Amino acid sequence: MKKITIIGSGNIGLSLAKGLVKSGLYPAQSITLTRRSLTGLAEYATQGFQISSDNAVAVKDAEIIVLAVLPQQVNKVLDEIKASINPQEQLFTSVVSGVTCKNIREKLFDDLQVVRVMPNTSIAIQQSMTCIATDNASVESLKIVKDIFDTVGMTIQIQEDLMTSATALCACGIAFFLRSIRAASQGGVEVGFHAKDALMMAAQTAKGAADLLLQLASHPEHEIDKVTSPKGCTIAGLNEMEHNGFSSAMIKGIKTSAKIAGELYTKE
Numbered sequence: 001m002k003k004i005t006i007i008g009s010g011n012i013g014l015s016l017a018k019g020l021v022k023s024g025l026y027p028a029q030s031i032t033l034t035r036r037s038l039t040g041l042a043e044y045a046t047q048g049f050q051i052s053s054d055n056a057v058a059v060k061d062a063e064i065i066v067l068a069v070l071p072q073q074v075n076k077v078l079d080e081i082k083a084s085i086n087p088q089e090q091l092f093t094s095v096v097s098g099v100t101c102k103n104i105r106e107k108l109f110d111d112l113q114v115v116r117v118m119p120n121t122s123i124a125i126q127q128s129m130t131c132i133a134t135d136n137a138s139v140e141s142l143k144i145v146k147d148i149f150d151t152v153g154m155t156i157q158i159q160e161d162l163m164t165s166a167t168a169l170c171a172c173g174i175a176f177f178l179r180s181i182r183a184a185s186q187g188g189v190e191v192g193f194h195a196k197d198a199l200m201m202a203a204q205t206a207k208g209a210a211d212l213l214l215q216l217a218s219h220p221e222h223e224i225d226k227v228t229s230p231k232g233c234t235i236a237g238l239n240e241m242e243h244n245g246f247s248s249a250m251i252k253g254i255k256t257s258a259k260i261a262g263e264l265y266t267k268e
């Protein structure tokens with residue numbers, strides 16, 4: 001168990017903090033949360049987390065630092081903490097989209113080990129798909145990061161140049177699949193269910209579909225073929241969706257998100 005400081009405890013920073021505590025391996029007391037406005041962190045202090053609005057102080061004792069501010073807030077934060085960083089003792093991780101390991105070292109220290117991590121918000125319930133990449137961290141440091149994120153979902157190590165693609169597919173992907181579930185529930189209401197029931201039914205159906213792929217290591221089309229009875233209602237609905245661009249919309253959306261993810265830091 002290591003001391004962790006999360007700089008920028010907003011949506012993803014807090015989701016990570018909650019997931020680590022839920023995993024049982026990291027007590028709240030080992031995690032320091034920072035943001036400029038501490039009112040948003042008051043409830044976390046009552047749960048045992050350390051909270052601070054002073055990034056420079058908050059990183060001093062940390063063995064692992066997680067940078068989780070917006071891309072346009074990164075430079076100011078790195079300037080603030082530079083004097084408190086010890087590159088020999090600390091491991092620097094960043095979940096910031098579009099900011100490379102090299103970008104971070106250029107602002108801090110050449111010999112600082114930096115690992116980029118791209119989780120998604122389901123990290124709060126230990127269900128994240130987390131992508132990990134580095135261009136200089138040791139095998140031991142990578143293992144430390146992987147071990148942490150393995151407690152809050154599934155991890156995969158990828159090449160750093162695929163990190164913006166990973167952002168689109170997995171981090172933004174949560175929103176894409178949620179919108180699909182919401183749309184399915186809206187269809188459910190049209191065909192007769194109350195909204196609350198329709199949403200629960202759509203969500204559990206989506207979960208079942210995902211688990212068919214994950215638990216059986218199966219391919220979507222193989223599972224689809226089992227649902228589409230000849231001349232049946234599934235193929236009729238599925239083809240209607242495809243005529244309206246269902247797959248195409250998802251593919252185009254992911255490509256657009258990946259492009260924008262790569263531009264976020266430079267758009268400062």
Ligand SMILES: NC(=O)C1=CN([C@@H]2O[C@H](COP(=O)(O)OP(=O)(O)OC[C@H]3O[C@@H](n4cnc5c(N)ncnc54)[C@H](OP(=O)(O)O)[C@@H]3O)[C@@H](O)[C@H]2O)C=CC1
Nearest residue numbers: 008009010011012035036037068069070071095096097171
């Ligand atoms: N949301 C998501 O699903 C994912 C987001 N990411 C990445 O994570 C990062 C954060 O995104 P998200 O959580 O959505 O954004 P949020 O705006 O919710 O969180 C950013 C947090 O940073 C805090 N902050 C801003 N400036 C400072 C500062 N100088 N010192 C300390 N804290 C600061 C803000 O609080 P305050 O204003 O009070 O300081 C805010 O709580 C982004 O870079 C994004 O690309 C990556 C994966 C998934």
Ligand SMILES: O=C(O)[C@@H]1CCC=N1
Nearest residue numbers: 097167168171172264
């Ligand atoms: O929308 C965003 O820019 C961030 C990055 C991935 C998820 N949320």
